[in-house]
Amino acid sequence: MSLPGSDATALDDLLREVADAIGTPAYVYLTDAIERRLSELRAALGPWFSFSYAAKCNPNPELLRWLADRVERVDVSSIGEFRLAQAAGWGADRASFTGPGKRTAEIVDAVSGGVGEMVLESLREAVAVDRVAQSLGRRQDVLIRLSPARVPKGFGDHMAGRPSPFGLDVETAGDDLRRIMALRHLRVVGLHIYSGTQSLRPEAICENYRIFIEVFRSVCEDLDLRPETLVFGSGLGIPYHDQDNPLDLMAVADGAGPDLDALKAEPRFRDTRLVLELGRYLVGEAGYFLTQVTSVKESRGTRIGICDGGMNNHLPASGHFGMVIRRNYRMHRVGGGAPAEKIDLVGPLCTSIDRLATGVSMPRIEEGDLVAVHSSGAYGLTASPLHFISHGPPHEVLVEGARFRDVTRGWYLGQEADSDRGSAQDPGQTHQASDVATVGLD
Numbered sequence: 001m002s003l004p005g006s007d008a009t010a011l012d013d014l015l016r017e018v019a020d021a022i023g024t025p026a027y028v029y030l031t032d033a034i035e036r037r038l039s040e041l042r043a044a045l046g047p048w049f050s051f052s053y054a055a056k057c058n059p060n061p062e063l064l065r066w067l068a069d070r071v072e073r074v075d076v077s078s079i080g081e082f083r084l085a086q087a088a089g090w091g092a093d094r095a096s097f098t099g100p101g102k103r104t105a106e107i108v109d110a111v112s113g114g115v116g117e118m119v120l121e122s123l124r125e126a127v128a129v130d131r132v133a134q135s136l137g138r139r140q141d142v143l144i145r146l147s148p149a150r151v152p153k154g155f156g157d158h159m160a161g162r163p164s165p166f167g168l169d170v171e172t173a174g175d176d177l178r179r180i181m182a183l184r185h186l187r188v189v190g191l192h193i194y195s196g197t198q199s200l201r202p203e204a205i206c207e208n209y210r211i212f213i214e215v216f217r218s219v220c221e222d223l224d225l226r227p228e229t230l231v232f233g234s235g236l237g238i239p240y241h242d243q244d245n246p247l248d249l250m251a252v253a254d255g256a257g258p259d260l261d262a263l264k265a266e267p268r269f270r271d272t273r274l275v276l277e278l279g280r281y282l283v284g285e286a287g288y289f290l291t292q293v294t295s296v297k298e299s300r301g302t303r304i305g306i307c308d309g310g311m312n313n314h315l316p317a318s319g320h321f322g323m324v325i326r327r328n329y330r331m332h333r334v335g336g337g338a339p340a341e342k343i344d345l346v347g348p349l350c351t352s353i354d355r356l357a358t359g360v361s362m363p364r365i366e367e368g369d370l371v372a373v374h375s376s377g378a379y380g381l382t383a384s385p386l387h388f389i390s391h392g393p394p395h396e397v398l399v400e401g402a403r404f405r406d407v408t409r410g411w412y413l414g415q416e417a418d419s420d421r422g423s424a425q426d427p428g429q430t431h432q433a434s435d436v437a438t439v440g441l442d
């Protein structure tokens, strides 16, 4: 189980009921588990940070709606995400807008729509935002994204410390920063760094925050800026594979606390709001991808289970989302059992790269069995080539306490108008699970 303390039998009962009532393939999101994760985050890092949810990791409209009452801010990376967040109840002023490829039309829509902060990734973008703000007769709040010269070892992906499309390289940012500060229709309210994702090593995360702090200090001194906001890209990772250990969040708090305290003690930063921007750590482990084995075959000594959802629904679990060496996600056969037997699991696509597991050990899989892939709440559906081979979308199911409902996004079903409004498909019937009281709870 990837959610320590949750009840495996209750979880499996729930997954079975979801499969019966709604169908497979399906993503199942457990809000109780997100709630618990949020409490852990607030207990460990709340003394320094407020939180911003990175919508890119899971922009399901009903999940966004659920989060809107619980998390302070949202970060969007396209005008589509901005609209989804607004439709889900996030006031525009609670949104920041990152992304290196913002188009003019997106900038116009975001600024005229009252976005809280545009996160500037370049001087060019600053000029574009300034022009748009001028034409609308307003001043736009902005954060400047910086790209540090170094990212410590221990992150799954680096967005800085090498040639990067993200933000201004700190080594050469001086002139560009001064020019941005001089743009009259921008109000520079702070700085933003997101340089590394998916780390399970507290010491790497703390070292990275120390790099951020040094960069923030030196840039703010150079510009004589008393920032209202400093955004720390969290880098907090989750276990995906059997060998992964969960991140020790208290070790991050203990390691970074003194540096954050020292920063906040400086007059320049006394009133600064520190924001931790994150996605997967909040929702990743609360999501399961549920797929049914449609047939099993023996081929040249290997047992192969063919599932109703694969790479088309869950690209990262297939190993094609930045994994250098393909490793199986954690997964289990719903219903457990013994003894374990090795099997390959593939999806329904006509390509050999559509693979969910190689040689995974599970109780013997038979046709009709359900398999749950863990750590699937972030970068699952949203990162997948849904249209490839036109199998149609998987369901998305939101579980709140003992109730669950189908929250599949409408536009997957050809209701394009919904995508413009950013609204969900009619969420449909709410189901009552027979016993999920303990799922996702300690």
Ligand SMILES: Cc1ncc(COP(=O)(O)O)c(C=O)c1O
Pocket: 054, 057, 075, 098, 194, 197, 198, 233, 234, 235, 236, 277, 278, 279, 280, 281, 378
């Ligand atoms: C700018 C930015 N913010 C937030 C995130 C969320 O990262 P994670 O889901 O690893 O917390 C990312 C991930 O790539 C990002 O690029």
